[in-house]
Amino acid sequence: MHESVLDVIGGTPLIRLGRVGAGLPAPVYLKAEFLNPGMSVKDRAALAMVLAAEKSGGLRPGGTIVESTSGNTGIGLAIVAARRGYQCIAVLPDKTSPDKIAVLRAYGARVVLTPAALPAEHPEHVRNLAQTISMRTPGGWLADQYDNPANPQAHVEATGPEIWEQTQGRVTHFVAGIGTGGTITGTARYLKQASAGSVRVIGADPHSSVYGGGDGSPYAVEAVGHYLHPETARDVWPLSYDEALVDRVERIGDRESITTVHRLAREEGLLVGGSSGTAVAAALRVARDAAPSDLVVVIAPDSGRGYLSRYFNDEWLLAMGFQDGAPDTPVLGDLAAAAGAPLAIALPATAIEALAVVASRGSGLEDGLALVVLNRTGGDETWAVPDVAGVLPLAELRALPDDEPLGPYLRPLPSTAGSGEAIAEADARLDPDQRWIPVLHDGRIAAVVARSDLARSHLAVAAAVPGIEEVR
Numbered sequence: 001m002h003e004s005v006l007d008v009i010g011g012t013p014l015i016r017l018g019r020v021g022a023g024l025p026a027p028v029y030l031k032a033e034f035l036n037p038g039m040s041v042k043d044r045a046a047l048a049m050v051l052a053a054e055k056s057g058g059l060r061p062g063g064t065i066v067e068s069t070s071g072n073t074g075i076g077l078a079i080v081a082a083r084r085g086y087q088c089i090a091v092l093p094d095k096t097s098p099d100k101i102a103v104l105r106a107y108g109a110r111v112v113l114t115p116a117a118l119p120a121e122h123p124e125h126v127r128n129l130a131q132t133i134s135m136r137t138p139g140g141w142l143a144d145q146y147d148n149p150a151n152p153q154a155h156v157e158a159t160g161p162e163i164w165e166q167t168q169g170r171v172t173h174f175v176a177g178i179g180t181g182g183t184i185t186g187t188a189r190y191l192k193q194a195s196a197g198s199v200r201v202i203g204a205d206p207h208s209s210v211y212g213g214g215d216g217s218p219y220a221v222e223a224v225g226h227y228l229h230p231e232t233a234r235d236v237w238p239l240s241y242d243e244a245l246v247d248r249v250e251r252i253g254d255r256e257s258i259t260t261v262h263r264l265a266r267e268e269g270l271l272v273g274g275s276s277g278t279a280v281a282a283a284l285r286v287a288r289d290a291a292p293s294d295l296v297v298v299i300a301p302d303s304g305r306g307y308l309s310r311y312f313n314d315e316w317l318l319a320m321g322f323q324d325g326a327p328d329t330p331v332l333g334d335l336a337a338a339a340g341a342p343l344a345i346a347l348p349a350t351a352i353e354a355l356a357v358v359a360s361r362g363s364g365l366e367d368g369l370a371l372v373v374l375n376r377t378g379g380d381e382t383w384a385v386p387d388v389a390g391v392l393p394l395a396e397l398r399a400l401p402d403d404e405p406l407g408p409y410l411r412p413l414p415s416t417a418g419s420g421e422a423i424a425e426a427d428a429r430l431d432p433d434q435r436w437i438p439v440l441h442d443g444r445i446a447a448v449v450a451r452s453d454l455a456r457s458h459l460a461v462a463a464a465v466p467g468i469e470e471v472r
């Protein structure tokens with residue numbers, strides 16, 4: 001019996017991955033954070049930040065909790081606010097899934113939406129807007145999970161000791177994703193200290209995230225990693241993340257994360273979110289190189305219930321190029337392989353720079369070719385087709401003055417198709433007037449194929465689709 005829902009935050013079980021981890025030298029145990037009341041690890045940080053702010057006087061009775069959050073932290077704060085009698089305002093990127101917004105509102109939180117694709121310096125960027133709202137709201141308090149020491153401290157005080165006690169000090173490797181860094185930093189700090197430095201700490205990072213050394217371009221897995229906005233002047237990492245406590249970072253591609261969540265659901269009966277797939281994929285690599293006396297613990301931050309329309313939805317997987325087609329059906333990936341990587345340029349760019357890209361490939365300006373224009377914005381909950389701002393018919397470039405920026409001339413991205421889609425089905429589905437089709441493979445544009453090629457599609461199943469090659 002518990003006095004309130006807040007008393008059942010934390011204390012999550014460790015569950016052995018007996019099937020997914022079968023045959024590996026060391027056992028892998030998953031810390032089931034989706035069993036928290038708000039279904040994620042972030043309940044811990046939310047409660048700890050509020051309690052610390054009550055103690056310091058930053059948050060007063062009847063006050064308003066404000067945070068920029070794309071989901072789980074907002075849900076945790078909304079739960080704590082409901083039980084402890086505060087208002088809660090969540091500032092979210094405008095493309096956040098309606099389901100997540102509905103959950104926040106169900107707990108009584110107010111939701112403020114702001115455009116997703118803004119550089120960090122912009123006053124309406126989620127974090128800046130949340131700060132402004134917290135200052136203008138009487139009794140407002142900004143939780144600020146990225147820089148709030150109570151976030152990692154929650155894991156020093158609870159997650160770390162839980163793992164140490166549950167494994168009776170036998171844990172040798174700890175694996176977690178890095179979002180704000182609170183979970184890995186706080187847990188590592190405790191485990192390193194308790195084991196006199198012997199526990200190895202491994203970060204699990206989406207392949208293109210900068211924490212693991214990626215280029216900062218967007219990726220499909222939500223709520224972990226760190227991407228770069230092209231107009232952000234200075235890349236700032238959260239204070240909640242202490243890199244010095246992490247021995248190494250494993251970089252995991254989106255496809256591997258997604259395959260891993262499918263295996264966890266179907267082989268272990270564990271329905272978890274994409275970042276759990278990233279973390280478990282890394283943990284399996286760690287266990288592969290470990291000794292039988294070792295014990296690997298991996299954090300599963302949230303439930304798969306929030307992602308049923310994505311990682312567990314065949315239509316989404318096929319449309320994003322995460323699913324292969326049937327072996328003997330001609331698929332768009334065949335045409336994409338033949339077309340090769342599209343001409344591409346990143347914003348900001350001018351007409352003359354775009355023309356230089358075209359020339360560097362020895363291409364002409366024939367009408368019908370398209371230049372893919374990349375805009376490295378993404379957004380963790382807003383991710384649809386990373387990188388791509390739109391397309392520009394090459395013939396139009398000729399008409400632009402040399403120093404003219406490309407941005408205003410962009411055409412919206414035409415409907416995309418996945419590399420595993422059957423050619424005939426894609427042809428029937430897409431608007432007959434659409435002349436080029438950007439083909440996605442593993443969530444990225446692998447090629448732009450001409451519509452006319454769909455009709456002449458007797459190609460054999462091709463080898464792997466080449467990745468996009470950015471010229472500039």
Ligand SMILES: Cc1ncc(COP(=O)(O)O)c(C=O)c1O
Binds near residue numbers: 178223276301302
């Ligand atoms: C689903 C999910 N995975 C991983 C993380 C990363 O946790 P942390 O912010 O403690 O690094 C978060 C944080 O919001 C999350 O929501």
